[in-house]
Amino acid sequence: MNEEQVKMYESDDSAVYEERTLKGWWSKDGRTRRFWGKDEHMARYAGCTHRTCECGAIVPKGYIRCNDCSEKAAAKRWAEMPLVEWDGKAPVCIHGGDEYFWDDGSFFDWCQDHGCRPESVRLVLCDPVYPSQLDSDFWCDDLPEDGELDDTIQKAVDELNKVLKAHGPMSWHPGTKRVICRG
Structure with a gap:
């Protein structure tokens, strides 16, 4: 598909409703037409290249906001x-x-x-x-059912956990x- 071609979500170029053996929404994404059944939203989303931001600006379909609206939302989150x-x-x-x-x-x-x-x-x-503490459950898949770690290994785990806890x-x-x- 030509990268300069813009297909808006709302346009007739993004999806079409057809009655074939299967009736429903088909996306028009440039490669193939995909059947989406009654899901008009997914047919349009699959077939479009751009959407409309809540402010009216046109943005690529992978984004939910334009740069200005994203900046305003980030500033609002920070201020709160x-x-x-x-x-x-x-x-x-x-x-x-x-x-x-x-x-x-x-x-x-x-x-x-x-x-x-x-x-x-x-x-x-x-x-x-x-650093995360090491838990003996780490080896639960290696142990038999209701099995426990050998005392030597458990002591080593406890010592390691002390070092990890003291670490910055x-x-x-x-x-x-x-x-x-x-x-």
Whole structure:
């Protein structure tokens, strides 16, 4: 199919209702016609290349919103998060992005490099990801029914779990608390 050809969800080019031996909705997706029975929505979705955003903008069918509406929704989600003060030590990241900052200096440098004011950046406090504890159920498929681990293995598992529990965070992921940083 030509990439510049736009077929809207609502258009007659995306689906057709035909009465053959099988009566129902058929998608018109350029390769073959697929039968969808009474499911007009799926026939139209399979046959279209674009849809209409709630604001009226045209977007590729894999998206539910245009860029402007997505940006507004992200800003609203961020604004609804509880606000906490950043101590400058715990990592923060840009909401919906992949930029992480481990101290205020690196954040201010990033702002300067990108020509933005620190208070205009939507930051969230990161949550730590700790190593998972090992459970003896890990070997349940290897043991006979109602079987238990050998004492030597169980002691080793317990020791490993102590080490894992004492270990600090292995990584960080975006949290659910927003942070405003003023320069």
